[in-house]
Amino acid sequence: MTADNSCAAPHITANMPIGVFDSGVGGLTVLRALRRALPNEDFLYLGDTARLPYGTKSGATVARYALQTTRVLVDIGVKLLVVACNTASSVALPGLAEAYPGLPVIGVVEPGARAACQNAPRSRIAVIATGGTVRGAAYQAAILRLMPQATIATRPAQLFVSLAEEGWTEGSVVEDIARRYLDPLMAEFPEGGPDCLVLGCTHFPLLAPAIRSVLPQGVRLIDSAETTAQCVADELCARGLVKEGAGPGAARFFATDDPERFARVGEIFLGEGIATADVTLVDL
Numbered sequence: 001m002t003a004d005n006s007c008a009a010p011h012i013t014a015n016m017p018i019g020v021f022d023s024g025v026g027g028l029t030v031l032r033a034l035r036r037a038l039p040n041e042d043f044l045y046l047g048d049t050a051r052l053p054y055g056t057k058s059g060a061t062v063a064r065y066a067l068q069t070t071r072v073l074v075d076i077g078v079k080l081l082v083v084a085c086n087t088a089s090s091v092a093l094p095g096l097a098e099a100y101p102g103l104p105v106i107g108v109v110e111p112g113a114r115a116a117c118q119n120a121p122r123s124r125i126a127v128i129a130t131g132g133t134v135r136g137a138a139y140q141a142a143i144l145r146l147m148p149q150a151t152i153a154t155r156p157a158q159l160f161v162s163l164a165e166e167g168w169t170e171g172s173v174v175e176d177i178a179r180r181y182l183d184p185l186m187a188e189f190p191e192g193g194p195d196c197l198v199l200g201c202t203h204f205p206l207l208a209p210a211i212r213s214v215l216p217q218g219v220r221l222i223d224s225a226e227t228t229a230q231c232v233a234d235e236l237c238a239r240g241l242v243k244e245g246a247g248p249g250a251a252r253f254f255a256t257d258d259p260e261r262f263a264r265v266g267e268i269f270l271g272e273g274i275a276t277a278d279v280t281l282v283d284l
């Protein structure tokens with residue numbers, strides 16, 4: 001640690017913003033939790049809206065996209081990176097650690113798995129996620145590391161991403177689709193269903209009321225946003241990277257397609273207004 005509070009990597013200092021990225025606006029649910037937990041910090045958020053969805057693409061493609069989005073944020077200057085996308089968190093973390101050895105990187109899968117285990121008294125955990133996350137089995141691996149006796153069932157629910165991006169979060173169409181995805185998943189847990197259902201995609205929390213309405217009573221919904229925010233807070237403290245000085249932090253937004261749409265749909269996810277003028281179009 002030096003006098004100006006910079007950490008070992010020379011380009012990282014405490015007053016830099018935190019970088020956050022997702023394939024689209026879903027990661028704004030994580031940014032929302034981050035802003036609540038760390039109100040003084042500044043954030044840069046990049047939504048790779050031109051290439052969404054990530055969940056239908058191969059792991060190699062998503063890992064390459066993650067390197068490209070990270071490059072934009074690192075070039076502007078960030079002190080820590082949050083991969084606010086489960087699909088990218090499942091496949092891209094090793095490549096990011098290799099490419100940016102000095103940069104702390106936090107994904108959403110480990111914190112989500114931890115929250116699930118804390119809410120699974122009978123060790124019964126269901127997971128819905130994108131096709132890519134389910135194929136990569138990252139949740140199973142992370143949960144079994146923490147709770148080797150866990151019974152886990154997973155199911156892709158890719159259409160939820162499109163519904164959320166479209167702002168279709170409630171009503172009979174959404175509930176019908178939720179039932180199609182969730183009834184077979186619940187059937188894998190005879191005798192009372194799972195203890196909890198992990199929303200293993202950062203787009204899904206927006207559909208929580210519709211999802212809850214088709215679940216058996218007592219199944220808890222797990223969203224990794226809060227636990228991820230806690231992880232980031234701990235990491236900043238541990239590395240001496242907490243921003244100095246008081247005053248509310250700011251957020252800047254970047255999208256790879258149509259800033260107007262990003263702002264319009266994004267504010268539903270973020271829970272606060274986003275001005276189109278605050279969204280910069282970037283080309284990867």
Ligand code: DGL
Nearest residue numbers: 023053054055086087202
């Ligand atoms: N929001 C992303 C996730 O958490 C992915 C959605 C997508 O692009 O398919 O997995």
